[in-house]
Amino acid sequence: MPHLPTTERLLLGPGPSPVSAHVLAALTASSRSHLDPDMMAILDAMRGQLGRIFRVQPTATTLAISGTGTSGLEAVVANLAEPGRRALVVVSGYFGDRIAQILARYGCEVTRLDVEWGRAVDPEAVRRALRARRADLVAVVHAETSTGVRNPVADLGPMVREQDALLVVDAVTSLGAMPLEMDEWGIDACFSCSQKGLGAPSGLSPVAFSERALGRRVPCRSFYFDLGLLEDYWVRRKYHHTISAPLVYALAAALEEVETEGLPARWQRHEHTHLTLVDRLAAQGLSLFPAPADRLWSLNTVRVPEGVDEARVRRRLLEDYAIEIGAGLGPLAGRIWRVGLMGSGSTVANVDRLMAALSAVLGSAS
Numbered sequence: 606m607p608h609l610p611t612t613e614r615l616l617l618g619p620g621p622s623p624v625s626a627h628v629l630a631a632l633t634a635s636s637r638s639h640l641d642p643d644m645m646a647i648l649d650a651m652r653g654q655l656g657r658i659f660r661v662q663p664t665a666t667t668l669a670i671s672g673t674g675t676s677g678l679e680a681v682v683a684n685l686a687e688p689g690r691r692a693l694v695v696v697s698g699y700f701g702d703r704i705a706q707i708l709a710r711y712g713c714e715v716t717r718l719d720v721e722w723g724r725a726v727d728p729e730a731v732r733r734a735l736r737a738r739r740a741d742l743v744a745v746v747h748a749e750t751s752t753g754v755r756n757p758v759a760d761l762g763p764m765v766r767e768q769d770a771l772l773v774v775d776a777v778t779s780l781g782a783m784p785l786e787m788d789e790w791g792i793d794a795c796f797s798c799s800q801k802g803l804g805a806p807s808g809l810s811p812v813a814f815s816e817r818a819l820g821r822r823v824p825c826r827s828f829y830f831d832l833g834l835l836e837d838y839w840v841r842r843k844y845h846h847t848i849s850a851p852l853v854y855a856l857a858a859a860l861e862e863v864e865t866e867g868l869p870a871r872w873q874r875h876e877h878t879h880l881t882l883v884d885r886l887a888a889q890g891l892s893l894f895p896a897p898a899d900r901l902w903s904l905n906t907v908r909v910p911e912g913v914d915e916a917r918v919r920r921r922l923l924e925d926y927a928i929e930i931g932a933g934l935g936p937l938a939g940r941i942w943r944v945g946l947m948g949s950g951s952t953v954a955n956v957d958r959l960m961a962a963l964s965a966v967l968g969s970a971s
């Protein structure tokens with residue numbers, strides 16, 4: 606056997622989130638090949654599960670790309686973007702910038718709407734940008750993991766529709782953890798990941814294309830991400846690639862957990878855990894980076910107190926308490942910690958465990 610980890614780690618970083626015992630057990634179910642009737646039955650059920658969790662009509666196409674969240678992003682872009690198409694991208698952090706980069710790689714004429722890191726986009730700024738320059742596609746990150754900020758996607762839907770553009774949304778850190786309403790909010794294409802709010806290991810990326818988006822597909826230059834070929838596999842049982850059976854089993858089990866708990870109850874659990882963390886932090890004189898109304902429930906960005914060596918705190922949490930939290934990215938490096946409370950990891954018990962460890966580490970740091 607290779608030298609695999611044997612000790613537990615509490616994953617409270619920006620993802621992956623902890624995997625429950627139920628999901629972990631699914632990983633070791635008996636193997637099936639990618640075209641086995643048992644596998645196809647699981648994938649059929651998964652398309653339905655994903656449609657209900659994205660909250661989109663059955664006329665939409667829902668499936669999971671083999672790859673991490675970035676593969677879902679690239680699949681959406683590869684099927685909706687081509688040279689000459691104009692895209693307006695809200696860039697309010699690291700992952701908005703990634704969308705802009707990938708759209709540009711596919712030849713889109715990209716206009717960036719840069720927003721200060723730590724703030725949500727003002728819908729009026731989007732309206733003005735759309736009036737100044739028409740767009741075929743508007744892209745935004747719903748839950749910006751680099752800043753801990755939620756963008757007001759619901760407010761953007763109507764103005765994007767008014768312009769007859771498509772609304773593309775990154776729901777990597779929101780699906781399964783925070784309210785997301787694809788149809789109601791007017792989202793045309795949405796992608797997420799398996800390893801955060803849904804609580805499976807990384808490696809599959811749920812995507813959803815509305816009927817409107819399906820009608821505006823471009824000839825796809827990517828073979829791997831070609832939605833037509835992916836539908837040939839998922840729907841018409843034709844070989845395209847060898848999907849990973851253990852990852853499919855784990856995602857199916859995770860989606861079952863989401864539906865058993867129920868989305869509203871799951872969202873409420875994430876909100877409650879987040880608010881508990883906010884209270885406990887305040888009791889220790891610590892505060893969150895974004896304004897209260899803009900905060901994510903899944904990913905908390907905590908200001909590093911003056912004079913504290915943030916990397917040392919993270920290292921001690923990991924080495925002495927087996928707890929992982931994340932560092933700040935880009936301009937927020939050194940200024941914030943990123944604490945993920947997602948999927949099965951979103952519990953008050955985990956908040957208690959983190960706060961006990963953090964107060965011990967900070968107490969000995971001063």
Ligand SMILES: Cc1ncc(COP(=O)(O)O)c(C=O)c1O
Binds near residue numbers: 674778
């Ligand atoms: C908002 C957001 N978008 C995209 C990604 C990329 O996902 P992945 O690392 O699974 O490729 C991440 C990863 O954390 C993310 O937080």
